[in-house]
Amino acid sequence: xxxxxxxxxxxxxxxxxxxxxxxxxxxxxxxxxxxxxxxxxxxxxxxxxxxxxxxxxxxxxxxxxxxxxxxxxxxxxxxxxxxxxxxxxxxxxxxxxxxxxxxxxxxxxxxxxxxxxxxxxxxxxxxxxxxxxxxxxxxxxxxxxxxxxxxxxxxxxxxxxxxxxxxxxxxxxxxxxxxxxxxxxxxxxxxxxxxxxxxxxxxxxxxxxxxxxxxxxxxxxxxxxxxxxxxxxxxxxxxxxxxxxxxxxxxxxxxxxxxxxxxxxxxxxxxxxxxxxxxxxxxxxxxxxxxxxxxxxxxxxxxxxxxxxxxxxxxxxxxxxxxxxxxxx
Amino acid sequence: xxxxxxxxxxxxxxxxxxxxxxxxxxxxxxxxxxxxxxxxxxxxxxxxxxxxxxxxxxxxxxxxxxxxxxxxxxx
Numbered sequence: 249x250x251x252x253x254x255x256x257x258x259x260x261x262x263x264x265x266x267x268x269x270x271x272x273x274x275x276x277x278x279x280x281x282x283x284x285x286x287x288x289x290x291x292x293x294x295x296x297x298x299x300x301x302x303x304x305x306x307x308x309x310x311x312x313x314x315x316x317x318x319x320x321x322x323x324x325x326x327x328x329x330x331x332x333x334x335x336x337x338x339x340x341x342x343x344x345x346x347x348x349x350x351x352x353x354x355x356x357x358x359x360x361x362x363x364x365x366x367x368x369x370x371x372x373x374x375x376x377x378x379x380x381x382x383x384x385x386x387x388x389x390x391x392x393x394x395x396x397x398x399x400x401x402x403x404x405x406x407x408x409x410x411x412x413x414x415x416x417x418x419x420x421x422x423x424x425x426x427x428x429x430x431x432x433x434x435x436x437x438x439x440x441x442x443x444x445x446x447x448x449x450x451x452x453x454x455x456x457x458x459x460x461x462x463x464x465x466x467x468x469x470x471x472x473x474x475x476x477x478x479x480x481x482x483x484x485x486x487x488x489x490x491x492x493x494x495x496x497x498x499x500x501x502x503x504x505x506x507x508x509x510x511x512x513x514x515x516x517x518x519x520x521x522x523x524x525x526x527x528x529x530x531x532x533x534x535x536x537x538x539x540x541x542x543x544x545x546x547x548x549x550x551x552x553x554x555x556x557x558x559x560x561x562x563x564x565x566x567x568x569x570x571x572x573x574x575x576x577x
Numbered sequence: 578x579x580x581x582x583x584x585x586x587x588x589x590x591x592x593x594x595x596x597x598x599x600x601x602x603x604x605x606x607x608x609x610x611x612x613x614x615x616x617x618x619x620x621x622x623x624x625x626x627x628x629x630x631x632x633x634x635x636x637x638x639x640x641x642x643x644x645x646x647x648x649x650x651x652x
Contacts (some may be wrong), residue, residue: 357651508632
């Protein structure tokens with residue numbers, strides 16, 4: 249994977265450092281938007297060192313103390329903003345209960361795509377979500393050593409299912425690559441990253457943040473449960489949208505798999521993982537609630553971005569021209 | 578010789594029946610549905626569009642109040 253294109257002075261410095269061309273100045277980003285393009289791609293680039301790394305970037309940068317110091321400063325800006333944007337609290341059951349209610353008529357992105365979405369909008373959505381699905385379930389694996397007993401065994405069972413139950417061709421990240429190929433898009437790892445704006449990337453940054461910090465294990469588990477609870481109904485609508493649009497069966501398959509898988513995962517995450525974790529560590533209640541609320545907050549920002557772009561007849565991606573060229577090339 | 582372990586079935590109140598996989602489910606029309614997932618959620622409310630598998634259709638439905646959250650949900 250190539251280093252991404254910088255989106256401002258902070259990401260410029262991160263990319264220049266990783267290219268071996270640092271300017272050595274301590275950058276002041278105190279007024280950077282915590283959800284803005286520059287800070288978000290800078291943080292994503294620093295996290296990517298822990299996943300697949302970059303072509304031509306020495307793997308030792310992953311543990312470079314100066315880069316880790318910079319990452320910690322960026323993480324704090326992002327985390328503080330997330331904390332100040334959510335309600336907080338400690339009532340885990342009520343927080344999850346809110347997610348277990350279906351609103352009729354619903355009005356989210358999957359409702360729009362099911363009822364009125366165009367194929368172009370569907371492909372844009374695939375590009376947005378590819379930033380996560382290429383590494384589906386990877387950030388959550390980091391929490392495994394921080395769990396004990398039933399919480400660990402249950403989370404590992406869910407992860408095993410995410411990773412295809414031991415079969416590479418059934419890994420959810422592989423099913424997403426198949427979806428992209430079925431849609432005539434590139435299935436290359438993070439191929440669309442430069443096209444995707446901050447709201448989608450920030451969601452993946454949140455997962456990496458929660459996964460990499462033991463102190464945020466409660467938030468990671470809360471995030472994971474929230475994602476599993478909300479996926480099955482939206483996957484059902486996405487499958488309907490794709491059938492209406494006459495999509496390749498590989499596109500539909502990704503979502504039908506998620507209807508049945510996440511109906512199971514939701515139960516395991518709520519009862520076994522969260523239940524057991526909070527029996528062992530009741531003090532993590534507020535962190536679990538935070539993980540759920542932060543997920544809903546960032547998903548809601550992405551939803552607003554997608555629907556407002558499409559309402560005004562615009563692309564939700566950053567670089568429509570590049571996007572079209574890469575589609576045809 | 579190891580004793581066969583009992584298969585656990587968990588009944589979720591107002592939800593599916595969770596059965597340790599792999600399973601074969603036979604519906605009244607004689608069709609066999611298979612799943613080799615570690616746990617399979619079997620629909621108990623009969624509302625699933627993927628019957629006999631749960632698709633979360635058992636969930637409580639409420640009239641939307643057009644709140645900003647429901648407007649902006651990205652999923």
